[in-house]
Amino acid sequence: SYELTQPPSVSVSPGQTASITCSGDKLGNKDASWYQQRPGQSPVLVIHENWKRPSGIPERFSGSNSGNTATLTISGTQSVDEADYYCQAWDDTTGVFGGGTRLTVL
Amino acid sequence: QVQLQESGPGLVKPSETLSLTCTVSGGSTSSFYWTWMRQPPGKGLEWIGHIYYTGITYYNPSLKGRVTISLDTSKNQISLKLSSVTAADTAMYYCARMVGGYGSWYFDFWGQGTQVTVSS
Numbered sequence: 001s002y003e004l005t006q007p008p009s010v011s012v013s014p015g016q017t018a019s020i021t022c023s024g025d026k027l028g029n030k031d032a033s034w035y036q037q038r039p040g041q042s043p044v045l046v047i048h049e050n051w052k053r054p055s056g057i058p059e060r061f062s063g064s065n066s067g068n069t070a071t072l073t074i075s076g077t078q079s080v081d082e083a084d085y086y087c088q089a090w091d092d093t094t095g096v097f098g099g100g101t102r103l104t105v106l
Numbered sequence: 107q108v109q110l111q112e113s114g115p116g117l118v119k120p121s122e123t124l125s126l127t128c129t130v131s132g133g134s135t136s137s138f139y140w141t142w143m144r145q146p147p148g149k150g151l152e153w154i155g156h157i158y159y160t161g162i163t164y165y166n167p168s169l170k171g172r173v174t175i176s177l178d179t180s181k182n183q184i185s186l187k188l189s190s191v192t193a194a195d196t197a198m199y200y201c202a203r204m205v206g207g208y209g210s211w212y213f214d215f216w217g218q219g220t221q222v223t224v225s226s
Contacts, residue, residue, distance in 0.1 A: 001167070001168075030209060031206075031209060031210040031212075033212040033213075035151070035213070037151075042200060042216040042217065042218055042219055043151065043200070043213070043216055044216070045212060045213060045214050048206070048210075048212035048214075049206070049210050049212070054214065086150060086151050088151075088153075088212070088213075090209050090210075090211060092209075093164040094153070094164070094166060094167065095141075095143075095153030095156075095166070095211075096153070097150055097151040097152065097153060098150070099150045100150040100151070
């Protein structure tokens with residue numbers, strides 16, 4: 001079965017850039033999406049189709065996908081961005097999530 | 107704005123069938139895909155399956171035929187049934203709307219989730 005791998009945790013200082021990676025076999029040939037989940041809340045879509053940002057999501061969120069790695073980048077990270085982030089892709093018609101990355105804003 | 111609300115028993119006994127309903131407001135279930143996902147306590151998200159408004163369904167192979175997702179467009183509701191539950195099925199269950207094309211689907215609106223515990 002297809003697997004997506006994320007680092008368990010990433011730390012960043014306020015105002016700096018955070019990068020969260022998601023690795024999978026030939027992931028660059030697929031479309032990846034990213035979800036933010038704050039404690040006790042439902043996930044929120046922040047990036048879809050690798051780089052597209054839904055309305056209402058701040059411009060500091062961006063995405064890329066190439067080779068075996070998709071990356072979520074948060075520029076000028078704010079304390080409100082502290083959350084768990086999940087990547088997601090499709091293996092044909094089976095949905096696959098990465099294990100999630102906890103972003104800590106120190 | 108589309109809103110989704112999950113409902114159902116919070117406690118299910120082992121070996122029984124878990125049954126949940128997702129009610130959609132602010133939009134129609136007569137289009138798009140509709141998905142169920144779950145999240146065990148302290149763990150990550152797992153896709154359970156989805157249904158197209160035409161009734162076509164796709165399920166996570168890891169759930170080994172225990173899952174049934176159905177759609178009642180007259181009530182704007184999506185249902186989830188998971189049979190032969192064990193403690194491993196204890197989780198927060200979410201429904202979500204899914205949009206996009208083949209291989210590019212994504213989940214744009216999510217419900218608040220409903221906690222289900224499997225215990226005798």
